[in-house]
Amino acid sequence: MTSQATSIKHPGAVSAAFQKLLKNKLATVCFFVLIVLIILVAAAPLVTPYLPEDTDVTSRLAPGFWGKWSKNPADVMKVKADHPLGTDHLGRDMLSRLLYGGRTSLLVGLVSTGMGLFWGVIFGMLAGFYKRLDNIIMRFMDLLFTFPGILLAMLIVAMLGASTFNSTLAISIWSIPSFARMVRSRVLQIREEDYVMAVRSLGASDWRILFHHVFHNTLPIIIVVATMRMGSSLISISTLSYLGMGVPAPAPEWGGLIATGKNYLWQRPSLIVIPGLAVVITVICFNILGDKLRDILDPSLKD
Template sequence: MAELASKTPPMLPPQAVEEKAVSPWKEAWKSFKKNKLAIVGLSIVSFFILLAVFADLVAPYEYADVKLEDKHLPPSGDHWFGTDEFGRDIFSRIIYGSRISLWVGFLSVAGSVVVGSFLGIVAGYYGKWIDTIISRIFDIILAFPSILLAIAVVSVLGPSLRNALIAIAIINVPTFGRLVRSRVLSVKEEEYITAAKAIGMTDFRILIHHVLPNSMAPIIVQGTLAIATAIIECAALGFLGLGAQPPTPEWGKMLSDSRIFILEAPWTVLFPGLAIMLTVLGFNLMGDGLRDALDPRMKN
């Protein structure tokens, strides 16, 4: 008996058992923190978000202040990034431009997530003719190159930042719709969904309490990467004159207005381009880190 007692593993106290039970989100955060590139991406994104929030405090000048006598001044202590063809401070315009780019990125992706997730859940859960109709709509939208479809939508609605946001949201809906649909098709076959139906839960409660929460991880990853794409598409529309209108300091529009001065004043093109590159890089690095942290197949 003494030998059996010595070989029996000691019982863990309840507190120790609770400490061992780590939530999936905490586990994902621990994995995310180990990825150095993901932390770099998070730092870049956080930096630009802080710039956008505190632009009024950080920017040394108003973005629309015109001083023709100061046009095309090179970078200096008074104007860190130089001035443009109207004597406006480029550093201040880039800071205020971060508000626009991030606003378009977050809002357009949020709209795409809401509409795409709703259509994807309905198509995947109910199937049959509903799935066929929604899937064909997705296929039609995806048949067009995204930037050409965005140009067409803005051309119909009229050039403006709001219409550019709507166009970017529309072209990203199929991406989230198909992602959520594929996830729902696998989740709805699980035993806990069958048990929920057996106890009389309504379809709405099943979708909200079971299907949607189990589809959040891929949505978060794709959403982070889609923000980077939305910022590039916003800059492209602005470059073509279909997005933000003067004097709004949108990065793509700043590139468009300065391209003819690239030899005379290269800093007018360099710094808006760097702002776009760094922001997109930050979101891509963070999205890759989230994918590695939330996808079980990526873990060792």
């Protein structure tokens, strides 16, 4: 009986959407790239023996595995099997820095998206549902929107000081209005639906209508916005770190890696190419995934 009871509660829509997603080749590839990335990053200590801050003065600015084919004999000499992606100017293993840095980047992206989502959804639902709150909330959101995103985040970091927590906070505050806007516009539609009137006529309270009926119907749009937002949050934290306003050195972060690597652009371009590629690939995957999710979730699900 319990299994029956739970089966009533869970909408099958999520798994149905997932099945549809897997039918799309591009989206499937992106999905699995992200899964692999997350596994690698989570299992970093198993992949690489070095910690990201471990220095190896005997092997500085070493090339990665590709150095074996280098025309420069000095490079070929420097290649070490346990530094598959080479080392930076302090002899720190690039693979470790990339993976541990990915932890920070993804975590900051996830947490800031989550926080932005939480407040954005609450503000958006209240603004969409209660006409008298609409103006107050949305004008405040407009205020946040008037700042170019990264500028707002920089302003907040400049006020609070550069730290991982503060930059996460800054990015989440910047994320709130995009969630709030999307959710509000959806709630405005849902509020007028017959079934909202119907549950109201059955005596449901506002609270119940908002969180049981309206919220469920905003989920598709929330999933889409959140996925897209992950990409922008990742870019933001990398940008902030690159500018020295995000994750403080020496802790690794993709943007920070590019910042240190740029000084050795001509000697060892891989130092910026590799973290750069990591950012680009991850963000593209999140964006494509979000885009395909929108195709799947947005127009349908009504029937």
